[in-house]
Amino acid sequence: MPGSILILTGPKNTGKSAFCRELARAAARAGVDVAGVCTEKRRRRRPHHPGEGLEPGLHPRVEREQLVVTDLRSGHQAPLGFREGDRWTLLQEGFALGREALAAATPCHLLVVDEIGRLELRHGSGWTGVFGIVATGAYRQAVVTVRQGCLDAFRRALAAAAPEGRPARLRVHELHGDDPPGERDRLQQELLAELTRVPREAVELR
Numbered sequence: 311m312p313g314s315i316l317i318l319t320g321p322k323n324t325g326k327s328a329f330c331r332e333l334a335r336a337a338a339r340a341g342v343d344v345a346g347v348c349t350e351k352r353r354r355r356r357p358h359h360p361g362e363g364l365e366p367g368l369h370p371r372v373e374r375e376q377l378v379v380t381d382l383r384s385g386h387q388a389p390l391g392f393r394e395g396d397r398w399t400l401l402q403e404g405f406a407l408g409r410e411a412l413a414a415a416t417p418c419h420l421l422v423v424d425e426i427g428r429l430e431l432r433h434g435s436g437w438t439g440v441f442g443i444v445a446t447g448a449y450r451q452a453v454v455t456v457r458q459g460c461l462d463a464f465r466r467a468l469a470a471a472a473p474e475g476r477p478a479r480l481r482v483h484e485l486h487g488d489d490p491p492g493e494r495d496r497l498q499q500e501l502l503a504e505l506t507r508v509p510r511e512a513v514e515l516r
Contacts, residue, residue: 314467315444315452315478316501319461320328320485325494326455327351329485333453333498334382337420342505345383345415346422347408347437349390358510379404382410384421405436412440415445419505426464427457440441445471445478450505 327349334344353375377390377398390404395482404463415421421442429436444452445468461482468478484496 311451313452313479314449315454315480317461317464317480317482318453318455318485319458321458321487324485324487324489325423326485329456329498330422331380331454333501334420334422336498336502337505338382340502342502343383343419344422345411345418345420346424347411348380348382348422348424350378350380352378377404379408381407383411383415383418386411392483393461408437410438412437412443416443416449418448419450419451420501421447421452422427423454425455425457431460431463431467441467441471444468446473448450451501453501 318329320326329346331350334346334348338344375393378387379390379391380387386407388404388407389401390408391398391400393399412423421444423437423440426437426440430438430440444454454464465480468480472478485494
């Protein structure tokens with residue numbers, strides 16, 4: 311039976327994914343069974359290609375932003391996309407790894423889904439099947455990041471996937487760039503305390 315669901319939302323670049331990665335690492339160190347997916351932006355050099363308008367003899371540092379997805383249970387990673395200029399290119403390799411990780415995530419103690427946005431809510435792609443997993447999966451606590459502006463649509467999608475008479479137990483926490491010092495640490499400690507306090511046998515693991 312699903313446990314409680316914490317939704318993290320807020321503007322871009324306010325640390326939603328970083329919060330999930332830190333929580334997942336701390337929970338794993340405490341012996342909590344952690345599953346799901348996290349994403350991380352990285353900067354990666356790429357070779358300079360001829361014809362990019364550079365003078366002979368110049369050797370620039372050409373970088374591009376890359377998005378990487380991690381299966382939190384296995385530790386496996388795959389590229390999810392990269393950006394050059396203002397354009398993102400998405401990669402099926404990363405989506406395949408993430409979908410497999412989510413399909414096999416429950417039962418677990420801590421389920422992490424980073425993130426839900428327009429791909430899932432408007433286009434039926436991205437982390438497909440995630441609403442049923444969050445609505446019906448066996449876990450103690452789920453932490454789901456939801457892109458700003460998509461919260462109402464996420465609530466509707468989750469309600470549609472939930473069994474009749476078993477509404478999801480939701481709470482929402484919005485992150486900002488100017489959060490008070492220590493607020494995120496306190497939230498992480500609260501979640502860890504709950505995960506380690508309740509007898510873990512209550513969620514039957516494979």
